Amino acid sequence: MRRLSEPKVEAVLGNVRSTVLALLQQALKRGEGPGKPQSQASTTQVHAIRIPFAPYSCGHSIESSHASQTKRCWLRSHACCRKRCYVTDVAHRSPERGGRVRTRQQVLVLYLALPQLDSRVVGWSFYDGASQQDREAHGVEVEPPYSSGLEALRDGWRLIEYPRLENPAPGREYQVGYLQAEFVFEKIIDSSAPLPVAEGESV
């Protein structure tokens, strides 16, 4: 038997390690992770109720729970009209990712005219944990996403902060300042789901 020198042994072991690693990565891409047979990936795909695409003002199409209305999707911005579409239920698991759900939080802050949930919206902000895009300029949108906080609840947003009622400090009864009725909502979404945008369209 021919003896290999020490450097040559190291080189052979290095090649073996690279090959095994490449094979493992390919298997993972196919959804064949350890302890997970290939068939399981397809059986665990959970698709939400498919909702008809609603036309958007820019010509794009989006998925919405309000098929009768033009809604906005805050997952991504439309580059052409710089407005956002608002998607409500994107809860299907991505087969391309082996059926794993990658959840992210979306936060919607509504400022209402009065400190009760069914009061009208007078201001709003949105933060998207699923988006990699920088936030656009403030003051871009003209119409509130909902007419009231209650309407947001009915559309699936979960209320996580309710404003306290506070009297003005003595002597400051005639001083106005910040918008008072700040309600914070959240949605947990599957950020691994493909974007519900019509084929051929860009976002």
Add this chain to the structure above:
Amino acid sequence: MVDLRLTTSEMASFVTQGTVRCDEIVPPELCARVLEEMKGGAYGGDIFKNTGELLTEQWPGSGMQAVLQVPKVRAVLESLVGPDPRYDHHAVHLSPAGNLRGQDIHQDAEYDVRRTAFDIQASFFFHDVTAAMGGTLFLPGSHYRRVRVSAIGRYQNIVGQEQTVCKAGTVVFWHHNLWHCGRGNNTDQTRYMFKLRVNARVKQERLFNYTELPVAELRKIFEVRHPFSGNDERTETLNRIRLWRYLTGDASWDCTSWWSRIENEL
């Protein structure tokens, strides 16, 4: 000679809205001149270098000094801060083409806790500003609100916000505490705006073209409800009447007894 100063109803509108907008009051040739000067950096450098000097001493021989002599510009400034105001500072605001981010809404002067007297900021637009160019956005009626500079940036959108879309030569004069921001520029052209701040050197009392107006007419102006006011609607009206008393020198002026009914404590 025509008195170009603000009328009583225009001044009352300023009290409620916090802005006076004058469209196309700077002649086109002067707009072009100042625009070239701005592009050439004529108004750069330390913008607070001459703070405290008279406005008439600034930029001698320049296009901007000529703009300040435009009769309507002079008359509106005189209506708001008197005939010979003090220069505070200025800034050339520039929004590059494709700068979509813009500014967050903010208030400039949280340190200014005066209840009645006010400074004036003027935004001069020397070229046409389309909606896509993202001209300055104001929230009319927000000038009574005491907030801390950029803290209001958490409000991404507020019902009632108004973005400036205008022709060249337009000037917006506004209360120093008005909430505002420059918006994103979604065009391939750079957007310019010249901002100027001035201080009154006199008491701001009847500096405008004052005439008696029926209380009912002023009441319509002072009881305007801004969409974002919510529970503060009536407090906003009380603040407007207090400012009107200061501006007219009539310490007992009132409508529908907003203040009168609560001023009889002995």
